[in-house]
Structure formats: structure tokens, C-alpha cells
Amino acid sequence: MIEIENLNVWFGENHVLKDVSFDVPLNGSFGLVGESGSGKSTVLRTITGLVDDWEGRITIADKNLGPKRDIAFYRDVQMVFQDPFGSLHPRHTIDRILSEPVDVHKLGNSDARVIEALKQVGLDNSFRFRYPHQLSGGQRQRVAIARALILKPKILLLDEPTSALDVSIQAEVLNLLSALRRDLGLTYIMVSHDLAVVAHMCDDIAIMNLGRIVERATARQLADGHLDHPYSQQLFRAAAGYDRAIIDSFVDWD
């Protein structure tokens, strides 16, 4: 479904993505994990066409992507963002946020589609004409997911969708995302700094450091801790919580 081959990206002079390659099968769930500055979000931004200084091949649903994205691309690929407070327009009602894509793509009967989209993410109709500041973090993230689904995309790009939420709310949103993937046959690329979240949500995981994929692992490998690259091992040990002894062995990778 998604093929990325030797993707290189530059921001001005510095080279932020170096020869990144991976494939994601139909209805697959691929995880990109790494610390800040590892370039994991840049991969998503390049796919959606926000980055213009890149090189390499990106093929979505058997279509090669050029420098610009066309309207058809937006029907196939949508994105959910990290910060629930920043992803919804503060002056638009939820109804306008959800019906705008329907009008832009002229899909018609936006009322029915809005109600259906809200139901899909577990929100009832009373939320429809509220403003984002009247909703909690978790509810806003559900609206963001509903907005991404309303165009019936094939692929969802998830940029740390739950890292700004409380643990109990995170569990609800992660369960919702898993259910949607099962029921709608969606394909995910999920970006996160939290190894446990990625291991839970994704079958196939890439560990990134300083713009490069240093290791590929399956969820099973991650569970058993069979990791080769020293950086991924360090990340794995760090995810286990605070242990004074192992910290002195940490290396700064810069």
C-alpha cells in the first residue's frame, strides 16, 4: 500500500532524512519511533507534501508522488496531529470543521456524513455545534479523528496522537484507533517517542535516530527485547523505567 525508497530530505543546508526506506502492506500498521530530532515526523510531513526539498520515491496506492499533491491524494491520505488544542480551529464549530472537507470535495449530504463521522468516534450529536474550547483533550482528539475519516481515506498518518493525553484517556483513544483499523481496513503509519505505545499498536516498527532508520523490528521481537543496534537497546532499556545502575551506560548519540 505504501512504498518509500531512499527518501532524503533537506532543511536548508542540514540533511534531516537519510535514505529512509520501508513498505507498509494494505491494512498494515507501521510504527516509527525515536527521540525528538530523529526525523520521524518529517517522514509524515514529506508524504503529505509539506516539505518541498526532498528526493527519493514515495508510492501511495500504486501512484508515485511528485513534488505537489493533487485532490485525489487527499481522498486517500489523511492525518491526525499530536496537540488536541492546536489541531481544531478555535473559531469554528465542530459541525463546520467536519463539513468543510465534505463541501470541498463535493461529496454531498454533509449532514448525514457529519452525524455518521461523530458516531464512528463515539461522540453523540450534542457535540456537533460546540466550539473546541468546550471539549476536553480526549474529545477533541476524537473530533480530529472523525475529521480525518470523513473523506473515507485508505491511509491514516498518526503523528503522536496520544502523547498529549492523560494515560486513562490515551487508552480509550488507542482502542478507538485499533477498532477503526479493523473495521474500516485502514492502513496506519504511527509516529511516537513512546516505545510501549508503538509496540502495542503496530506490527512492524522502525527505530530512528538522527534521520536514519537504525533498526527494523516486529512487535514480537520488541516484546522479547531482541534488538541488535546499541541505540535501540538503549531506548529499550530506558523505556523500562528508572534504574540508577543502567543509566551510566547511556551514550549521547549526536
Place this chain on the structure above:
Amino acid sequence: MTQDLILSVRNLHVGFNTAKGAIEAVRGVSFDLGRERLGIVGESGSGKSQTGRAILGLTAANGHIRADRLQFHDTDLRNLSPRDWRKVRGARISMIMQDPKYSLNPVMTVGDQIIEAYREHFKVNNREAKRRAIEMLESVKIRDPELVFKSYPHEVSGGMGQRVMIAMMLIPEPELIIADEPTSALDVTVQLQVMAILDDLVRERGMALIFISHDLHLVSSFCDRVLVMYQGRVVEEIAASNLDQAQHPYTRGLLNCLPKMDGNHADLPVLARDAAWETQDLT
């Protein structure tokens, strides 16, 4: 490790009157603290940060604090004059905030800010204060203290900024440190490195520590005892070592709704919130 009692809190209430009426952030919190490490855990809105701020009398202007007892050694913290507070803050109790990007003064060099913290309580000349500051920067494992001393907050990384924060807050040698989500803004590995520094310093100097966080695992692997807070109240107090035998449904709910790396993709157990938790007394 709780020989001498450092801090005693009984029935602490913190309330705010906002445009939408009065809200109670902390509703009757009590605990004692010896020369040990106490973790306070809770989700957003649980009142954990407000508890920490109330101890130092730093609640916002529209807030008010009420407690049956708020005792630090022999000092009653409830109605100190601004002059008395200045003798306590920094010198005897200090606090480490969450994000150095905001908690350091952007137009003053790191060195000046550390010297200011030291000279507030120790009457020394500038040269001596600078020597102490450099020494302190070395003790928080900063490789090039002279360079960091002269640089501005925006020129240092997140991890480095938090090391500066620790150095600044520990230089007047306080007895109690309140760390309010000290590492939540950092990456995982940097977070652990900073906590290791805090760990060593607190142990070497025999200080008491209150560690406030939303991360139950992190707190339980770092502290001796843990208070779990929900909607302004302490719902459970438990030794960090036997966290897995937690009684209260909220604590257990928090523990098992965390995604684990066991490879199974089954749905996570969701926390069913029970209104009774808000009123039930500590069992």
C-alpha cells in the same frame, strides 16, 4: 528513613475563585514527610501541582490556602509574612519546575541567575559566588561549566537547562526539594540522566524530596512512598516497592491501562471512573 519529621500537612485545601465561580483544586490532603522521597502521582486536574505550590505559598493571586497544619520543622507555613517567606524559599525549601525554556529568565545569563540564587542567602563577593556556581555546575555533570555559565537560556538544550535548574535550586543548600514534573518535557534517555543527577545529589546531601508527576511507573521506581491523587484528594498511599498490591481501583486502573511491550494487540482495559472516589475517605 523517616527519623526526623521535616514536613507535616493536615487537611490542606486550595481553592480558586474564577470567572465561572469558585473551584477547589485540593480538597483535604494530609501527609507527613521525613528525610525521604515522597512521590505524588495524578492525572491533569488531580491537584498535585497545586499541593506542591501551596507548601511554598506560591498559589496564584486569586487562590486561597487553608490547612489545619502546614508545619516545616518549627515553622508554621500558614501565615508567614513576605519577609519570613524569603528566609524559607530557596534556603530551606526549593522547587524545580517542568520546562527550563520557560522557568529561566531569557535575558539574563545562566551564571547571573545561579549567582543570584546563592547570594540571596549567602553574603559573599561576586568572585566567591562565581566559584561556587561553577562548582555546582560541575556537580550536575555539565561538561563545560565555564561556557554554560556565560551562555543564555535559549542557547542550552532542554536536558542542559534542567541541569542548570537543579544547580540553581540546590546551590543555597535547601533541606527539602519539591520537583514538579521535572523531566516531563525531556526525551526518555535525557530524562533518566537528569533524574540520576537529582538522585545522587539528594542522597549525598541527605535532602528530602517530593516528586510530582503523572508517570506512575517513573515515580514508583524513584521514590520510597507514593501518594495517588484524584480530583484534589489522596485516594491511596502506598510504599513504592509493593505498588502491584495497590488496593484502590483508581490506582489499579492507572497501572493496567498503560500499553505494555508484551506484543499482544488486545484492547487496553479502560478506566471506569466511579463518582464515589471523589468523596470516599482514605481506607
Place this chain on the structure above:
Amino acid sequence: MFSVLRSNRDGRKRARLFSGTGGSFIRLVFSLIITLFGLLLVTFLIGRVLPIDPVLAAVGDRAPQAVYDRVREEMGLNLPLWQQFYIYVSNILQGDFGRSVLTSRPVLDDIKRVFPATLELATVATIIGVALGIPMGVFAAVHKGKWPDHLVRIFGLVGYSMPIFWLGLMGLMIFYMKLGWVAGPGRLDAFYVDFIEPTTGLMLIDTLIEGDMDLFWNAVSHIILPASILAYFSLAYIARMTRSFMLEQLGQEYILTARVKGISETRIIWRHALGNVMVPLVTVIALSYANLLEGSVLTEIIFSWPGLGQYITNSLLKADMNAVLGGTIVVGAVFIGVNLLSDVLYRLLDPRARR
């Protein structure tokens, strides 16, 4: 869809004009030149969209046609517009703003004579405005919502709404005509005027250079009323801006850190908060200084203060285009200079802006 590898790397690399630290300075100067050029262009166009025919103004309407044509040729009005503009710009760059109908002397000399008076008025007013405005702003911010805050706010709003010419008239009537506390219009008492030959053109300084104290106090008593009326304007603006900057800074977390360090409230306000407020405040002060140049036009008329404002207005009533445009260019250039100065100061004061 084409399948060949799409190499963007060199295809669309956009070089950044003058990038790097030097670059930002060059870009600043570059934009300054363009803005000055724009200023000259606009004044040229205004000068050329003239119902009043400059030739007639020069030769009078009873002059014979031949004389009229000769003068018109001399003035170069028959040349194509862009050539006229080229001559116009090159003249100005050499300091030739043309002759003033009013004083029949080169406009530049007139401006050199009158401008220091306006500068002195604006500077004294700004000093008063800053000296009072900042403390009032801080005082209001620290006591937000209580009576000092409302007092400063009302005081500022009234200052902001007062027609300056009316306030000037009332001031003159009360403090000069009725109470006599202050000297009347003009920069010095009538018979003193020719005692002083202007070295800097700033009366207060020239009298000090002369060492003539009673002349100095006379100058002070002349400038105090117009300057304080102008100062009331900049005071209102500076106090209001200081207040909102202070409120913004007092809410920042580094203030909480300072309190945790046990630092006294006054030191937190005057060293930490104000230290951060000075950065944006510099631009506000620069802007208010520039605005005073505008305010002084009316004040000069009322106090018959021999400044640039009065010069422009009087030459306007005589349809003396050269003088009006010359004055406009000078004031415009000062505006641009002040804005540039505030940009540079902003970079110096704020370590984050310094590359």
C-alpha cells in the same frame, strides 16, 4: 505518473538572499534604501499632482507668455516624468530641496534652522513621557484591578483622547494668561532672542554653553508647557504599553522561579520583569518619539514655536510646494531612521535576537 526518480535536490534550490548574520544587517540596510526611495517617489508624485502651477507661483499670473514658457523650461517641467524624477532625486541627495517662496532661501537651510527646535521639544517631551510613563505602567500592572490601576488607565485614556491643540490653548490660558506660572509662546522672551547665536540649535544646551543661567531658566520656562502637553501624549501611550507588557511578563514561569529563590518582590519586578519588558518597550518609545514629531505640528502653531511643523504649515498656506515636500521628506526620513534604530536596539537588547 512518471516513474523516473524525481530529483528535487538541485532542481528547485532557492538561494536565500544574503543569508547569515551579515545578511540580516545588509537586508536591513537594503530595505531602508527601498523605503527612502518610496518616500521620495510619493513626495515627487504629490509634488507633480499639482493644481497650483509652480511656474505661476514663481512668475506671478500677469507675466507674459514668453516669460512663463522660459521659466517652465528652466524648471524642467517639459521633460518626461521619469527624467524629472531623476533630477528631483539627485537634487535632494545633494541637499538641494529647491528655494522656499516664504524665505527665498534654500529649503534645506530653513530646515536646518527650524528642525532643532522641533527635536528639542520632542526630546524633552519624550524624556518626561518615559520618566513618568514607565513607573506608572509598572505601578498599574503590579496593582492590577485595584484603584492605582484604574487611575492610571483613566489618566491614560484621557491623555489619549485629548485634542492636543485644545489642551494647548487651555494650558496657555490657565498657566500663562491667568496664573503666569509659565512663560508664553516662543522659545525665549522677545528681547532675548538675538542674544543667542545657535551652536547646536537646542536652546537649553546653547544657553548652557553660553553659561548664561537666567537665559537658560527663561528657555526652560518657555519649553515646559508645550513639552509637558506633548509629554502627556507619550506618557499615556508608554504607560499603557508598559502595563500590558508587565502583566504579560509577570505571568511567566521565570517569575515563579525567582520567587522560589527567595528574591524580594521589588527586585523581581524591577530586575527580572522590567528587564524583559525593556526589549519590546524600546520599540514603543521609538514609535512614540516619532509620533511626537507629528503632534508637535499643532503644538508649534499654538505656542508659535519656530519648529519644522510651523514651517511646513506656513509654507503650505503660501502654496510653497518645495518647502512642504522638503519638510515632509525630513520628517519621513526621521521616522524611518527611528524605526531602524528601534529594530537595531531590539536586536541588541534581546539576546535571543542576537545571532
Place this chain on the structure above:
Amino acid sequence: MTQTTSRLFKPGLRPWLTSDTPQSRFQARCGRAWMGWLKLAENRLAMVGLGIVLSLVLVTLLAPVLAPYDPLAADLTKRIQSPNAQHWFGTDQLGRDILSRVIYGAQYTLMVVALVVITAAPVGLLVGTIAGFFGGWVDSVLMRITDIFLAFPKLILALAFVAALGPGLENAILAIALTAWPPYARIARAETLTVRKSDYIYAARLQGVSNTGLILGHITPMCLSSLVVRVTLDMAGMILIAAGLGFLGLGAQPPMPEWGAMVSEGRQFLLEQWWVSTVPGIAIFIVSLGFNLLGDGLRDVLDPRGGD
């Protein structure tokens, strides 16, 4: 304040406005406007300001009815009378009733403010959002043009204009409008630069919303609040400048009862007949104070981020 307004409404309307589950976008928008009104209504100073502004509009519309005399009818027998029963504010040097002239003068002040706001604010908003949104050379070209007009103090440019086009209210308004839009362009640009980077714009772009759709539908609403505050505050400045021009004899020409000109005409009799200048001066002061008070109140409601 709020109790009285709610009694005016049908009892059903208030719950409709304040319900937290609105049934339509219209209801949601009215609810938000109602909340804003309540917050504004709490600020007594802002209410005073609003009262002044509304009365200015009323006086302008009802001038013929309100004015006791014809503002232009000169009567030298009643020259410079002090305020008395027939002429509440006395008469000027041509024996004209000052009260009537002040009432008729209101229209010029309102005209200046209205015309300048209708021209300057939209232009500034458009230039600022386009410059901020597209960046690059579009941004620098537009910003240089803005800087040029910012370099001109309003009054000086007005003088130059009047020198070129001759005195008159229209030229004064043109001059003020030409120099009024740059600050709005700067505010709109600053706001756009921050809004442009936010996720909700990125998301809208990802849904195929066109650039114009983004600017008009998404970015402009975010600039409106800080712009409304600045425009209201600027109105006071515009009134003062227009009055200043009138004072210099360059705005509305005699015998038109423009307040600035009236203050200037009263100058010669300042010592004994002080009211001839003072009455129009107070009128100018009250109206600009009104706009300032309203602007200050709006700032608290619309733009809490802007300091207090």
C-alpha cells in the same frame, strides 16, 4: 445590567443562548456573541464608551430635529453671547448658535471615522494576511510598501495632500485613510505568521482547502479580534487628526461647523469668551474618549492575550 436585558428578551431566548448543546451553527455563534456581550457589559467604562459612540450616531442622524437653530444662520446682533437661555452654549463671532453647530458638526466626525475604517481596515487586513501567508518576495514587497506609508506621519502627509489637492474634508479623509492601513497590515501579518504554522491550518490544507479558502475562512477570523481592538482605539486618533486639520483650516472649509475649525475660530477670543473654543474642544474630547473606552473594553473581551 444583564438582568434588564434578559427581561427584554422572551423568557425562552436566554436559555437558547446559553445552552451548552446548541442545535445549529447560528445558535452557537449567537451564544458566543452573547457571552462576549456579557463580559463587555460587566466593564462599566466600556459601556460608557459604547453610550458615547451610540449617541454620536444618534446625534448625527437626528441633527435637524435636535438642533434648536440653523447652524449657518449668522446674526451679528447676537455676536459672542455667553451661554444663556436661548443659546445654551452661547454664540460664536458671527452670532451663530454654538450648540446647533456642535450638533451638526457630529456628522463630519462620524464621516471621517466611518470612511477611514471602511477603507483602511479591509485593505490592511488583506495586505497583512496575504503578506504573512505567502511569505517570500510577496511578503517583502508588500511590507516595503507598508513601511513607506508607515514612514509618513498622518498629519504631515495630510498637509502635503492638502497642498497638492487643496483643502477639504475629502482630501483630509483620503490622507488619513492612506496612512491608517499600514498598522493594520502589520497586525494582520504578525497574526498570520503565527496562525499559519498551526496544525489546524495544516489539516485544512490536507483536506484540499484552497489558498483563498484558507486565508478567508481560516486565517482572517483569527486576525479579526486583535484588529477590531486596534481599529476602535485608532478611531480616537483619527478624530483628533481630522480635528487638527480642521484647526489648521485645512479640513472642512467655513462655514461648515467642523469641530476642529470651530476651536480655531474661537482662538482670538480665548481670554474673555473662552467657551467659543472650549465647547467644540470638549465635544472632540468626549467622542474620542468614547472610542478609547470602548476599544479598551473590547480588548479585554476579544483579545485577552494582549496583556491585561
